[in-house]
Amino acid sequence: xxxxxxxxxxxxxxxxxxxxxxxxxxxxxxxxxxxxxxxxxxxxxxxxxxxxxxxxxxxxxxxxxxxxxxxxxxxxxxxxxxxxxxxxxxxxxxxxxxxxxxxxxxxxxxxxxxxxxxxxxxxxxxxxxxxxxxxxxxxxxxxxxxxxxxxxxxxxxxxxxxxxxxxxxxxxxxxxxxxxxxxxxxxxxxxxxxxxxxxxxxxxxxxxxxxxxxxxxxxxxxxxxxxxxxxxxxxxxxxxxxxxxxxxxxxxxxxxxxxxxxxxxxxxxxxxxxxxxxxxxxxxxxxxxxxxxxxxxxxxxxxxxxxxxxxxxxxxxxxxxxxxxxxxxxxxxxxxxxxxxxxxxxxxxxxxxxxxxxxxxxxxxxxxxxxxxxxxxxxxxxxxxxxxxxxxxxxxxxxxxxxxxxxxxxxxxxxxxxxxxxxxxxxx
Amino acid sequence: xxxxxxxxxxxxxxxxxxxxxxxxxxxxxxxxxxxxxxxxxxxxxxxxxxxxxxxxxxxxxxxxxxxxxxxxxxxxxxxxxxxxxxxxxxxxxxxxxxxxxxxxxxxxxxxxxxxxxxxxxxxxxxxxxxxxxxxxxxxxxxxxxxxxxxxxxxxxxxxxxxxxxxx
Numbered sequence: 001x002x003x004x005x006x007x008x009x010x011x012x013x014x015x016x017x018x019x020x021x022x023x024x025x026x027x028x029x030x031x032x033x034x035x036x037x038x039x040x041x042x043x044x045x046x047x048x049x050x051x052x053x054x055x056x057x058x059x060x061x062x063x064x065x066x067x068x069x070x071x072x073x074x075x076x077x078x079x080x081x082x083x084x085x086x087x088x089x090x091x092x093x094x095x096x097x098x099x100x101x102x103x104x105x106x107x108x109x110x111x112x113x114x115x116x117x118x119x120x121x122x123x124x125x126x127x128x129x130x131x132x133x134x135x136x137x138x139x140x141x142x143x144x145x146x147x148x149x150x151x152x153x154x155x156x157x158x159x160x161x162x163x164x165x166x167x168x169x170x171x172x173x174x175x176x177x178x179x180x181x182x183x184x185x186x187x188x189x190x191x192x193x194x195x196x197x198x199x200x201x202x203x204x205x206x207x208x209x210x211x212x213x214x215x216x217x218x219x220x221x222x223x224x225x226x227x228x229x230x231x232x233x234x235x236x237x238x239x240x241x242x243x244x245x246x247x248x249x250x251x252x253x254x255x256x257x258x259x260x261x262x263x264x265x266x267x268x269x270x271x272x273x274x275x276x277x278x279x280x281x282x283x284x285x286x287x288x289x290x291x292x293x294x295x296x297x298x299x300x301x302x303x304x305x306x307x308x309x310x311x312x313x314x315x316x317x318x319x320x321x322x323x324x325x326x327x328x329x330x331x332x333x334x335x336x337x338x339x340x341x342x343x344x345x346x347x348x349x350x351x352x353x354x355x356x357x358x359x360x361x362x363x364x365x366x367x368x369x370x371x372x373x374x375x376x377x378x379x380x381x382x383x384x385x386x387x388x389x390x391x392x393x394x395x396x397x398x399x400x401x402x403x404x405x406x407x408x409x410x411x412x413x414x415x416x417x418x419x420x421x422x423x424x425x426x427x428x
Numbered sequence: 429x430x431x432x433x434x435x436x437x438x439x440x441x442x443x444x445x446x447x448x449x450x451x452x453x454x455x456x457x458x459x460x461x462x463x464x465x466x467x468x469x470x471x472x473x474x475x476x477x478x479x480x481x482x483x484x485x486x487x488x489x490x491x492x493x494x495x496x497x498x499x500x501x502x503x504x505x506x507x508x509x510x511x512x513x514x515x516x517x518x519x520x521x522x523x524x525x526x527x528x529x530x531x532x533x534x535x536x537x538x539x540x541x542x543x544x545x546x547x548x549x550x551x552x553x554x555x556x557x558x559x560x561x562x563x564x565x566x567x568x569x570x571x572x573x574x575x576x577x578x579x580x581x582x583x584x585x586x587x588x589x590x591x592x593x594x595x
Contacts, residue, residue: 014525015503016503016506016510017506017507017510017518017521017522018502018503018504018505018506018507018510018518018522019502019522019525019526020495020500020501020502020522020526021500021501021502021503022500022501023522023525023526023529026529027525027529030529030532042536042539043536043539043540043543045533045536046533046536046537046539046540046562046565047540049533049565050484050561050562050564050565053483053484053487054480054481054483054484054561055480056476056480058483059451059455059479059480059483062448062451062483062486063451063452063455066448066452236463237459240455241455241458241459241462244452244455244456244459245456245459247452247456248452248456266449267445270444270445270448270449271441271444271445273448274444274445274447274448274486274490275444275490275493275494275497275499276499277486277487277490278486278487278488278489278490278491278493278494279494279499279500279501281483281487282487282491282494282500283501285487331503332503333501335501336501
């Protein structure tokens with residue numbers, strides 16, 4: 001027990017001292033192996049490290065990352081946002097709704113929250129302030145709307161959760177749409193209230209002729225969500241196949257149709273995507289090693305025994321889960337939070353009869369709230385560096401969104417059908 | 429020394445791009461053939477396995493470059509403050525721990541590779557010796573160990589860039 005506490009203490013010291021996250025996961029895992037499971041041969045470590053990433057489902061991640069890099073650099077993201085603006089931009093505070101809708105549209109092709117903050121921040125933040133929104137509200141909206149990217153498919157976080165738990169990625173994706181929409185609606189209410197309070201006017205009314213023109217303008221870009229979502233839900237593609245097809249489509253559209261992608265550009269983007277892939281996969285590899293030892297040490301059984309001794313039911317357990325993930329999400333990146341907390345908590349959740357898809361939504365929403373929660377939420381820093389604003393200014397505008405998020409989190413946690421209704425409808 | 433390092437970087441970058449685009453091409457061919465209902469589909473079962481193997485190589489070959497560019501995820505908020513408060517050479521300590529861990533993984537990676545090659549185990553569809561899959565982490569962690577060493581020696585500065593974390 002003392003040795004175990006020492007290992008956890010070492011992990012915490014490594015984390016706060018700024019060691020690379022894969023060292024924070026790997027060093028304690030190897031220590032546990034040497035202290036508690038010394039009879040296992042050392043090469044089992046390499047076997048688990050490679051086994052942790054050599055999986056078909058995970059192949060979707062590098063493909064989606066490459067597709068997102070291609071679209072972020074090219075025209076697809078911009079055209080999707082223009083389309084959203086032409087549909088809702090004329091309403092009072094319309095540019096605020098455009099930020100939310102644009103983030104969802106960009107999330108529907110990228111799956112990465114920091115990438116969404118960066119792209120949307122550059123595109124629409126200046127328009128928000130010139131429309132009359134207060135600066136700090138605009139900053140808060142840009143940073144928090146990007147969270148929807150973790151929920152709206154294709155979400156890398158949901159793919160990893162599905163791989164870790166065996167839950168169907170297609171079901172998780174459908175559930176993510178519903179939960180992402182709930183979050184979007186909650187933010188839209190804030191925009192409506194703020195627009196009225198600050199006397200923000202709407203943009204110029206767009207005629208239906210102009211709207212059709214912007215749909216035509218975005219037609220090639222709309223093909224992307226069609227391939228990804230339509231392909232997966234119709235059963236035509238597996239998630240990984242849809243991901244590979246989306247890369248080929250993005251290359252075709254950006255290079256041949258829009259003519260913005262050169263061979264040199266493709267080289268640079270592919271290299272960047274390879275490095276982004278490695279950053280995530282090295283965490284999966286060493287996180288897989290850690291979770292192997294968590295399972296061997298029967299940590300989930302100990303948690304379950306503790307909870308039943310404390311007479312805690314699912315309601316109490318979910319509250320504990322929310323607090324644990326919120327705190328983790330505030331300090332570490334989404335993937336590491338999943339890798340550390342899902343292995344011990346997921347078996348407890350299923351033992352308590354909580355639906356795996358519902359649990360996945362709770363976990364993902366928690367992590368996304370953590371990304372905007374001061375003082376260390378990752379998206380706050382991405383927004384600060386992209387928009388050239390002090391982190392403190394962004395933090396001052398983020399509180400209403402954190403509060404709105406917690407309301408959404410409570411609704412999602414304690415109303416399971418929001419997460420399970422659509423997957424059950426789509427897949428039976 | 430600088431020239432050798434620059435050659436290594438070029439080799440790493442070229443391998444990554446080639447492997448990645450080949451993965452996309454192969455997997456896409458697989459999808460098209462399956463969707464067309466062609467009888468070729470069963471002949472292409474090896475593609476899935478080949479792409480997974482390539483992905484393992486992609487990941488491990490990128491580890492060193494990612495470290496050199498300061499791209500690996502870390503909570504670096506308090507790093508400088510802790511280093512100042514404790515007067516510890518924290519960056520050197522991180523480099524040392526990283527180097528030792530990477531070197532240890534290279535060592536057991538070699539052991540595992542030799543062992544699996546020795547068993548004569550072959551992959552199910554491609555039929556290649558399974559030992560090749562363990563060559564990837566062995567090379568990858570060697571590239572990582574090298575970058576930790578170079579950072580420790582001050583040849584590369586991996587801490588200067590701003591990080592944006594993971595996905």
